[in-house]
Amino acid sequence: MIPYVREIKFDYGACDQVSPLIRRVVANNPGPFTYLGTGTYIVGRGEVAVIDPGPDLPEHLDAILAAIPGERVSHILVTHHHSDHSPLAGPLKAKTGAPIHGCAVGARAAESMVVTEAGSDFGFTPDISLCGGGQVLQGPGWTMEAIATPGHTSNHICFALKEENALFSGDHIMGWSTTVVSPPDGDMTAYMESLELIKAREFTTLWPTHGPPVTEVTPFIQAYIDHRRAREAQVLGALAQGHGRIKEMVPVLYAEVDSRLHPAAARSVLGHMIDLVRRGKVATDGEAGLDSDYRLVG
Structure with missing residues (x-):
């Protein structure tokens, strides 16, 4: 915390x-x-x-x-x-x-x-x-x-x-x-x-x-x-459960956050996705975006 x-x-x-x-x-x-x-x-x-x-x-x-x-x-x-x-x-x-x-x-x-x-x-x-x-x-x-x-x-x-x-x-x-x-x-x-x-x-x-x-x-x-790394782990966990779209993840991952901030939260999840793609942990077809489908690598 x-x-x-x-x-x-x-x-x-x-x-x-x-x-x-x-x-x-x-x-x-x-x-x-x-x-x-x-x-x-x-x-x-x-x-x-x-x-x-x-x-x-x-x-x-x-x-x-x-x-x-x-x-x-x-x-x-x-x-x-x-x-x-x-x-x-x-x-x-x-x-x-x-x-x-x-x-x-x-x-x-x-x-x-x-x-x-x-x-x-x-x-x-x-x-x-x-x-x-x-x-x-x-x-x-x-x-x-x-x-x-x-x-x-x-x-x-x-x-x-x-x-x-x-x-x-x-x-x-x-x-x-x-x-x-x-x-x-x-x-x-x-x-x-x-x-x-x-x-x-x-x-x-x-x-x-x-x-x-x-x-x-x-x-x-x-x-x-630690919070960012925990959020990253949550994103990877959501992907492991078959949730491959950012907009599916945000209401769950940010349930405790003011809903007015959810559009910004989606952008932060996108930031994590781009970082994970760079590091070879996540893949997507084409450029990583808010509406992309993501999947775990390996």
């Missing part, structure tokens, strides 16, 4: 000091994919970085600016192009002049569009590319490293705050829920590799864009990994 953390106290639009270097402002955009809303993080004092400005809500832009009177935004950092993360980056840049850092949307992103409330910001194009990760971004008293974490999306970037051994994990790892992996832009093989990469870094705290922080980091990530 994943030891979810879901308790969080805040007021929409208020700025809360959540650690010595980190402030948070939560947007009023709750939903099945955003939990209680998008948490925009402000790092540093005087000269600050803003992480995941969030949805294009004028009142959220006003709240971010009200949180930093007399301060300068030097970096706007975006974890990925979904509409609850990146659209406000442009308006925030227009108000502050700060460049936008992130990884541009890939050509296949539109094909991954799930029926979600969050949606996608297909026009997202940063001023400074962080694709591939490894870049170091700095301000007075803070140092951030971009870490490429493809899987949820092909352009997902996490940001490590050196001074607090903390990670802004975007949607890669969330305390309140698992993460949607929707092919072809989402990739289960890459996602599992990215989870292992972050686990190996042994961060003290994860700050997801939605929900509260994760403070028991290594066991939490291991539980995330």
Whole structure:
């Protein structure tokens, strides 16, 4: 079982000091994919970085600016192009002049569009590319490293705050829920590799864009990994019982999940199928898709 953390106290639009270097402002955009809303993080004092400005809500832009009177935004950092993360980056840049850092949307992103409330910001194009990760971004008293974490999306970037051994994990790892992996832009093989990469870094705290922080980091990530492997085993078990179509499996495998999330869950099962086909455990005729017939190999 994943030891979810879901308790969080805040007021929409208020700025809360959540650690010595980190402030948070939560947007009023709750939903099945955003939990209680998008948490925009402000790092540093005087000269600050803003992480995941969030949805294009004028009142959220006003709240971010009200949180930093007399301060300068030097970096706007975006974890990925979904509409609850990146659209406000442009308006925030227009108000502050700060460049936008992130990884541009890939050509296949539109094909991954799930029926979600969050949606996608297909026009997202940063001023400074962080694709591939490894870049170091700095301000007075803070140092951030971009870490490429493809899987949820092909352009997902996490940001490590050196001074607090903390990670802004975007949607890669969330305390309140698992993460949607929707092919072809989402990739289960890459996602599992990215989870292992972050686990190996042994961060003290994860700050997801939605929900509260994760403070028991290594066991939490291991539980995330174990959950995916258990889901994979369930998929293989369903195939062994003769259920060869994804749409037959989802209501059974995700019986405990809000039915509004079942279309996204079907995409995650597809991600598992593509990964299993790559590894030679499952076969299908033609390209793996939602409506394909799958069978075990061997």
